[in-house]
Amino acid sequence: MRLKLASSMFRLGTETAFEVLALAREMEHKGFKIIHFEIGEPDFDTPRHIKDAAIDALKAGFTHYTPSQGIRELREAIADKIREDYGVDIDPGRNIVVMPGAKPCIFAAMLALLDPGDDVIIPSPAYPIYESIARFVGANPILVPLREEEEFRLTVDAVLEKITSRTKMIVVNTPCNPTGSMLSASDVKGVAEVARERGIYILADEVYSKIVFDNPHYSFLEEFDDNVVVVDGFSKTYAMTGWRLGYAVANSTLIEYMTKLQINMVSCPVAFVQKAAIAALKGPQDCVKSMVEEYRSRRDLIYDLLRRIEGVRVVKPKGAFYIFPNLSSYGLKSIDLMKYLLSEAGVAVLHGTAFGEYGEGYIRFSYALSKNDIVEGLKRVGEALEKLRG
Numbered sequence: 001m002r003l004k005l006a007s008s009m010f011r012l013g014t015e016t017a018f019e020v021l022a023l024a025r026e027m028e029h030k031g032f033k034i035i036h037f038e039i040g041e042p043d044f045d046t047p048r049h050i051k052d053a054a055i056d057a058l059k060a061g062f063t064h065y066t067p068s069q070g071i072r073e074l075r076e077a078i079a080d081k082i083r084e085d086y087g088v089d090i091d092p093g094r095n096i097v098v099m100p101g102a103k104p105c106i107f108a109a110m111l112a113l114l115d116p117g118d119d120v121i122i123p124s125p126a127y128p129i130y131e132s133i134a135r136f137v138g139a140n141p142i143l144v145p146l147r148e149e150e151e152f153r154l155t156v157d158a159v160l161e162k163i164t165s166r167t168k169m170i171v172v173n174t175p176c177n178p179t180g181s182m183l184s185a186s187d188v189k190g191v192a193e194v195a196r197e198r199g200i201y202i203l204a205d206e207v208y209s210k211i212v213f214d215n216p217h218y219s220f221l222e223e224f225d226d227n228v229v230v231v232d233g234f235s236k237t238y239a240m241t242g243w244r245l246g247y248a249v250a251n252s253t254l255i256e257y258m259t260k261l262q263i264n265m266v267s268c269p270v271a272f273v274q275k276a277a278i279a280a281l282k283g284p285q286d287c288v289k290s291m292v293e294e295y296r297s298r299r300d301l302i303y304d305l306l307r308r309i310e311g312v313r314v315v316k317p318k319g320a321f322y323i324f325p326n327l328s329s330y331g332l333k334s335i336d337l338m339k340y341l342l343s344e345a346g347v348a349v350l351h352g353t354a355f356g357e358y359g360e361g362y363i364r365f366s367y368a369l370s371k372n373d374i375v376e377g378l379k380r381v382g383e384a385l386e387k388l389r390g
Helices: 007-011 016-029 048-059 072-086 102-113 128-136 156-162 185-198 252-265 271-282 286-307 334-345 371-389
Strands: 096-099 119-124 140-145 167-173 201-205 228-233 246-249 363-366
Touching (some): 007 128, 072 246, 072 271, 102 128, 102 201, 102 246, 128 140, 167 185, 334 363, 334 371
Parallel strands (some): 119 140, 167 201, 201 228
Antiparallel strands (some): 096 246, 228 246
């Protein structure tokens, strides 16, 4: 029998970072030494007290089903951390759902809220999964270009230009992947006011909320209302990418239906990982501070090194662990430049168009790698670009 896929599968995108990683691994298999700037993953190990909590939970037999919404103790710990960080009271029984990563939270929120034909305002360049899921559910992604001259911020004016009678949702990512930009407090308040007045949902991805350098993070939780959905998780803040745990904060009805989707998909989050997450939230935060300080130092290093390369323009990131230089002066499509740097320099980066059409001319570097690798990688990049100029 010939396989006939559902038509929706052809609307589903992917995350190019893993495709570039596969190319780089193949080159390594052939003996090349590759420096990896392509994957957005902390190079730190998960802090010991978090791992110990998981081990203790396993030893205690905490290996069975849990409530589909997530165990009460974890939801209370999340609510306590939100109160501590933002001064906002969230009901852990009604307004929080825990899922196996931030991606399922984004997916479930879009599945629950969007109908075919709805417009979804999405910044571009942006994490590609937003547009992928929107198209999958039959909605129309309406892209808002993030401009270098505005430090890649999603401005209120840019959002207003794209709103129509069909607009159902505005997606926001702050701090931002791939640009490292952040919305200011006035940006957040302005977008929240526009959405509130027009009855539009905000889906705010804040998974990099604790990785900020120059200004404090202003969260959409501080503008929390029935139309606001905030997604966060443990992967980036606590170096727990492989643990797969995230959460969403939203109005009680949406949480109910996101939980119902979770029952249909995975039943519940992993039991012992939830215990580890409690330890992450309630335990010492010095590990987070030290990781952020190292990211800050790496940010400063890669920014300075990129600025020294002729023909490169670059905006200094304010958060996350990405930098998004403009290399359009070299006259190559960003995907061709990515391939050139991989083959010529042994440096794996992501082309800007992996994050949408408005990423053309840019390259994303993750600086979640050692300073020695950053120095060596940028040396190789500079030499390879010099050959292009020659």
